[in-house]
Amino acid sequence: MHELSVTEELLNVIAARAATEGIRKVYKINLKIGEFSGVFPESLKFAFEVLSRDTITEGALINIETSPGDELQIISFEGD
Amino acid sequence: MKVNVMTDILKANDLLAQDIKNLLREKRIVSWNIMGSPGSGKTSILEALIPKLPDSIRAAVIEGDLATSRDAERIAKTGVQSAQINTNGACHLDAAMVRSALDSLNLETISLLFIENVGNLVCPAGFSIGENGRIIVSSITEGDDKPEKYPSIYRTANLVLVNKMDLESGTNFRMESFKRGMEKTNPRADIIPLSAVKGSGIHELLDWIVDRL
Numbered sequence: 001m002h003e004l005s006v007t008e009e010l011l012n013v014i015a016a017r018a019a020t021e022g023i024r025k026v027y028k029i030n031l032k033i034g035e036f037s038g039v040f041p042e043s044l045k046f047a048f049e050v051l052s053r054d055t056i057t058e059g060a061l062i063n064i065e066t067s068p069g070d071e072l073q074i075i076s077f078e079g080d
Numbered sequence: 081m082k083v084n085v086m087t088d089i090l091k092a093n094d095l096l097a098q099d100i101k102n103l104l105r106e107k108r109i110v111s112w113n114i115m116g117s118p119g120s121g122k123t124s125i126l127e128a129l130i131p132k133l134p135d136s137i138r139a140a141v142i143e144g145d146l147a148t149s150r151d152a153e154r155i156a157k158t159g160v161q162s163a164q165i166n167t168n169g170a171c172h173l174d175a176a177m178v179r180s181a182l183d184s185l186n187l188e189t190i191s192l193l194f195i196e197n198v199g200n201l202v203c204p205a206g207f208s209i210g211e212n213g214r215i216i217v218s219s220i221t222e223g224d225d226k227p228e229k230y231p232s233i234y235r236t237a238n239l240v241l242v243n244k245m246d247l248e249s250g251t252n253f254r255m256e257s258f259k260r261g262m263e264k265t266n267p268r269a270d271i272i273p274l275s276a277v278k279g280s281g282i283h284e285l286l287d288w289i290v291d292r293l
Contacts, residue, residue: 002171002203010089021083031089036232038206070232072206074085 100210116217118199
């Protein structure tokens with residue numbers, strides 16, 4: 001549906017949190033996406049690939065755990 | 081280094097939606113997020129309903145559309161305050177858009193707010209806009225299988241309006257099939273069949289709305 005706007009928010013949340021933690025490169029992001037969230041994981045991954053260019057998350061691996069509800073959550077991320 | 085976040089991706093929207101909810105509660109305004117396909121009759125139902133509201137209930141309408149102010153102009157003719165949001169291509173309303181539209185309404189004079197979302201059965205479901213509840217408009221020309229085909233939106237409904245009942249004889253829509261689909265998807269939602277054009281069912285809708293003020 002609107003994976004681009006969801007992905008923009010995802011990048012905003014991670015950028016803000018990475019700044020607080022002093023992280024300059026993110027290499028893995030763990031998400032939980034519910035089957036009723038309206039977000040299609042493959043589209044989110046594609047949007048991420050495009051929107052993360054030239055940011056600290058460029059090239060990061062997106063790991064998605066699926067769930068039965070409408071969850072759309074960032075569980076954690078890894079970086080240095 | 082691993083950072084535990086455990087946050088909703090749309091948290092910013094949810095926080096703003098909560099602000100809207102608090103503001104509307106403070107002003108004693110009940111708000112309904114009206115969703116449904118393009119052409120299902122969301123605006124027509126409001127046009128049929130608003131003139132029937134008792135004088136003691138003052139309503140306002142926020143209209144969400146990709147483009148044009150046509151719907152807000154239609155609503156303005158009913159004599160209530162209306163505000164138009166143009167999403168310029170975005171497939172749903174979000175809390176920030178609604179928050180700025182509220183600034184153009186006089187909230188002191190109203191007790192009921194309808195927020196008509198962008199016509200779409202998918203995207204609006206994921207975004208809270210500070211509403212008290214959700215009304216989904218379905219029309220019988222869309223077929224009777226929509227609750228099962230679009231569960232993410234139908235499962236969030238408090239009320240489902242089945243519009244265009246006046247066309248029933250010309251379609252293969254079966255109310256029993258529709259209700260079976262709702263029973264599976266969201267058994268708690270109320271269902272009111274109506275016709276915005278002919279006026280049938282509008283009084284039932286009026287009672288439903290008034291009961292929840």
